[in-house]
Amino acid sequence: MPHELAEIFKSYQAEKGAVIPLLQKVQENLGYLSKEAISEIAKFSGISESEVFGVASFYAQFRFTPRGEHSLKVCLGTACHVRGGSNILETVERELGVQPGGTTSDYKFSLERVACFGCCALAPVMVVDKDVHGRMTTTKVKDILGKY
Amino acid sequence: MTFEEIEKKALLEWRVLEQVEKPCLLVxxxxxxRSAGALAVIxxxxxxxxxxxxEAKVIQVGCIGLCYAEPMVDIIKPGRPRISYGNLTPEIVxxxxxxxxxKDNTRPDLALGYIGDGRVDGIPALFDLPVLKPQVRIVLRNCGFIDPExxxxxxxxxxxxxxxxxxxMEPEAIIQEIKKSGLRGxxxxxxxxxxxxxxxxxELSPEKYIICNAxxxxxxxxxxxSLxxxxxxxxxxxxxxxxxxxxANQGYIYCRAEYPLALERLNIALPQMEEYGFVGDNILGSGFNFHIKIKEGAGAFVCGEETALMASIEGKRGMPRARPPFPAQSGLWxxxxxxxxxxTWANVAVILEKGGEWYAQYGTETSKGSKTFALVGKVERTGLIEVPLGIKLGEVIYEVAGGILKGKQFKAVQTGGPSGGCLPVNLLDLPVDYESxxxxxxxxxxxxxxxxDEDTCVVxxxxxxxxxxxxxxCGKCVPCRVGTKQMLNILERISKGEGKLEDIEQLERLANTVKSGSLCGLGQTAPNPVLTTIRYFRSEYEEHINKKRCPALVCRKLISFYILPDKCAGCMICLRNCPVEAIRGGKRLxxxxxxDKCIECGTCLDVCPKRFSAVVKVSGVKIEVPREPILVKGS
Structure with missing residues (x-):
């Protein structure tokens, strides 16, 4: 077992129902959930691999492929939708040449659409890593992408 | 430390802030x-x-709810009431x-209002502003005023x-106090x-749990x-x-992972509580033990449903289950x-402090107290508000929120998110309470x-x-899994102009099946947005179907953009900005x-200079324009 997984598992010994926190912690460390990681989590938790994968694939947070350097999320919550969020997403898709869920070929950006960030008053919103960009316009997209 | 000692220490620290010798800035x-730029302002x-x-103190506080005025900074200067400033940038601040x-110039032009005793020339009292006056701040009492950390x-x-x-108090007496308050979930x-x-x-059980659904x-x-x-x-x-x-001796907070700052603040707050003996073993010497654990959600909307949420805490797929047994009998583990x-939890503390009767003075006969709302969309003043239940919808929209953006017409207000409905203009007098x-x-x-507003299409x-x-x-119940998909197919058809007249009835039939055949609240309420829009805006559906026209000019397959030949000055701005190179022309052409190439993104309309306003958006009509670029008139 890779050393970093063993380290993570240590703090979840004897915790009931720790599969989800484990998956979160592993993803946080590795960037995504590899086949091996799922198999190790299954062994550690004493449940089958298919069960672990079943849980992981149920939740939107978990990813099974390596991600780009920056995560780019475009909000399509109600407020963002009403104020033109889908235009922002389309512009980003065009600029990066990827669809939501995809990663650019240079592994610079991974694009996702999310249902709501909860900063609806600033709609439409786009988030790069931890930077929230509010009151977005299609013309602002290129400038912002250029900063990363 | 006893509570009296803790209180004394806390008051001392707070008063230093209030009766400052050096100025204090609260951001x-x-x-x-932060997304409006607060960190750059700091x-x-x-x-x-x-x-x-x-020499001054800079403190980060939460959100007072005036999101339209973000980033905001409050300044307390010795001898003056606290003054709130809004719409700041690094340069302005x-x-x-x-x-x-x-220079001791209070800059009334930048100020929103002052808070507290005293007066400041040229600046109104913050709580007298139309946005705050109708509000009753019980849950949000501290938001934006105290350091949450x-x-x-x-x-x-x-x-x-x-x-x-x-x-x-006896546990029964606490429950009676909550009963008197009339608090509902x-x-x-x-x-x-x-x-x-x-x-x-x-329930007789040595082990019980309580959960905060965040x-x-x-x-x-x-x-x-925000809270x-x-x-x-x-x-x-x-x-x-x-x-x-x-x-109960064990509690959980289930908070979505998309809220990193909320999780951070909870993780700071819990150890502070432990230190003061407000949580843990033998709380404040009462002999009562209670521990709280924070659980991060993993991005599944259905986990807001209580049985799904509990399954998720147990480490399973977050799928709801049938009730009974209710969680009160058989819930977590x-x-x-x-x-x-x-x-609900935030209301409990105040009710216990001030009494159930105090709380029940607000609200209506059946809906007591106040309610927070995230007021967003096409209004002048977006933000987080807290109003007494029973307030009229129109009062919220026109007084608190200051009416519709850019003076446009109000069309509908949507309450309750994807489980709620769209209410039209003739319901603006409707009181905001559970039953109404x-x-x-x-x-x-x-x-x-x-x-x-009028630019929003209900379909x-x-x-x-x-x-x-x-x-x-989540896919467990067939009516929800398949029914919502079928309804969506029909709606997509209508918005493309391919709808049939019987589609509306078909939608209503499917909606009722999904409502009555689903196990949990997600499926039971999912058809509400469709049902209410049909109920109140049926003619718009019919227009999409019969006339292939989207009256709000939103549905992309039903709209077109044209450049008016008598207004176009041939400046080439739209041509350069069109993402799909669908515009032909040239200097002075x-x-x-x-x-055929146009994807109806609307970029040309956005970028066409106001002085020309040459681009129009239409639905259901064709505008005669030249087929090829020709010379601009008079050139």
């Missing part, structure tokens, strides 16, 4: 403030203070510091007094809180985020009181469990309130919400849009 730095403040060698702190600020503002009182369903507690309390997933709603970021202790205090009344929403909203076909929900909105619930359906 609204919740998620919304940097500018620190730089300017250093530059002018001013530097100038403000120089003007106010050095400092428990002493909370204690100094009557925090944990409710807990101290509760611990001296703020997660949306409106079940009487006291009854929920009482059922769980009566999985706020409705798109367009951020009440719980957890701005005043986490108010929620935690309520949980300890509830646990004592019910007899099969033990009696009481689950309440963030806002349900009768109108919507729901109270957790507090999303999205205002739509598009119905399609939007349904695509959300359809994607978030009238531009032409190739309708």
């Amino acid at each position: 609204g730095a919740a998620t919304c403030g 940097d500018a403040i620190n730089k300017t203070l250093k530059e002018f060698n001013i 530097s100038q403000l510091i120089e003007d106010y702190l050095i 400092n428990i002493n600020h909370y204690v100094a503002n009557d925090g944990y007094k409710g807990l101290v009182r509760a611990l001296k 703020r997660g949306g369903a409106g079940f009487p809180t006291w009854l929920k507690w009482d059922i769980c309390r009566r 999985d706020e997933g409705d798109p367009g709603a951020f009440m719980n985020r 957890l970021e701005g005043d986490p202790h108010s929620v935690l205090e309520g949980m300890v009181i509830g646990a004592y009344a019910i007899g 099969g033990k009696p469990t009481n689950i309440n929403n963030v806002e 909203l349900t009768d109108a076909g919507s729901i109270m929900g957790s507090g999303g309130m999205i205002v739509m 598009d909105i119905a399609e939007y919400f349904l695509s959300f619930t359809q994607a978030e359906s 009238i531009h032409v849009i190739d309708q």
Whole structure:
């Protein structure tokens, strides 16, 4: 077992129902959930691999492929939708040449659409890593992408 | 430390802040403030203070709810009431510091209002502003005023007094106090809180759990985020009181992972509580033990449903199950469990401190107290508000929110998120309470309130919400899994102009099946946006179907863009900005849009200079324009 997984598992010994926190912690460390990681989590938790994968694939947070350097999320919550969020997403898709869920070929950006960030008053919103960009316009997209 | 000693220490710290000898700057730095640029404003403040060698305290506070005025900074200067400034930028705030702190110019042009005793010339009292005057701030009492990372600020503002009182009471008496308050579940369903507690309390089990549902997933709603970021202790205090009344020794907060700052604030607040003995073993010497664990959600909307949420805490797929047995009998790990929403918990602490009767003075006969709403969409003043229940919808939209953006016409207000409905203009007199909203076909929900103007298409909105619930359906019940998909197919057809007249009836039939055949609230309420838009805006559906026309000019397949030849000046701006190269033309040539290539993104309309206004958007009509670029008239 890779050393970093063993380290993570240590703090979840004897915790009931720790599969989800484990998956979160592993993803946080590795960037995504590899086949091996799922198999190790299954062994550690004493449940089958298919069960672990079943849980992981149920939740939107978990990813099974390596991600780009920056995560780019475009909000399509109600407020963002009403104020033109889908235009922002389309512009980003065009600029990066990827669809939501995809990663650019240079592994610079991974694009996702999310249902709501909860900063609806600033709609439409786009988030790069931890930077929230509010009151977005299609013309602002290129400038912002250029900063990363 | 006894509570009296803690209180004394806290008050001392708070008073230093209030009766300052050196100025104090409080920056609204919740998620919304930060995305508006609050962190850059803080940097500018620190730089300017250093530059002018001013000694001052800079504190990050939560959100007061005036999101339209973010980033906001409050300044307390010795001898003056606290003044709130809004719409700041790093440049403006530097100038403000120089003007106010050095030259003693209060800059009324930048000020929103003052808070507290005294007066400031040229600046109104903040709470007299139309946006704040109709509000009753119970849950949000501390948001934006205290440092959420400092428990002493909370204690100094009557925090944990409710807990101290509760611990001296019998559990039954606490439940009676909640009963007197008339508090109902703020997660949306409106079940009487006291009854929920009482059922769980009566269960005989050595192990019981309580849960705080902070999985706020409705798109367009951020009440719980703001509260957890701005005043986490108010929620935690309520949980300890509830646990004592019910007899639970373990609690969980299930908070969505998309709220990193809320999680951070909770993780700071819990150890502070432990240190003061407000949580843990033998709480404040009462012999009562209670521990709280924070669980991060993993991005599934359905986990806001209580049985799905519990499955998720247990480490399973978050799928709802049939009730009974109710969580109060058999919940988390099969033990009696009481689950309440963030806002419900935050109300508990105040009710215990001030009494149930005090709380019940607000609201209507059946809906007592106040409710927070995330007021967003096409209004002048977006933000987080807290109003007494029973207030009229129109009052919220026209007084608190200042009416529709850019003077446009109001069309509909959507309450309750994807589970709620769209209410039209003739319901603006409707009181905001649980029963009235349900009768109108919507729901109270957790507090999303999205205002739509004439430029919003109801078919598009119905399609939007349904695509959300359809994607978030966990797939357990066939009517929800398949029914929402079928409804979505029909809506997509209508918005493309391929609808048939019988589609409307078919939608209604499917909607009723999904409503009655689904196990949990997600499926039972998913058709509401469709049903209410058909009920109140049927003619718009018919126009999409019969005339292939979208009256709000939103549905892309039904709209076209044209460049008017007598207005186009041949400036080439639209040509350069068109993402799909659908515009032909040249310098001093009238531009032409190739309708086959056009993707109806609207960029040309946005970028065409106002003085020309040559681009128009139409639906259901064709405009005669030249086929090829020709010379601009007079050139």
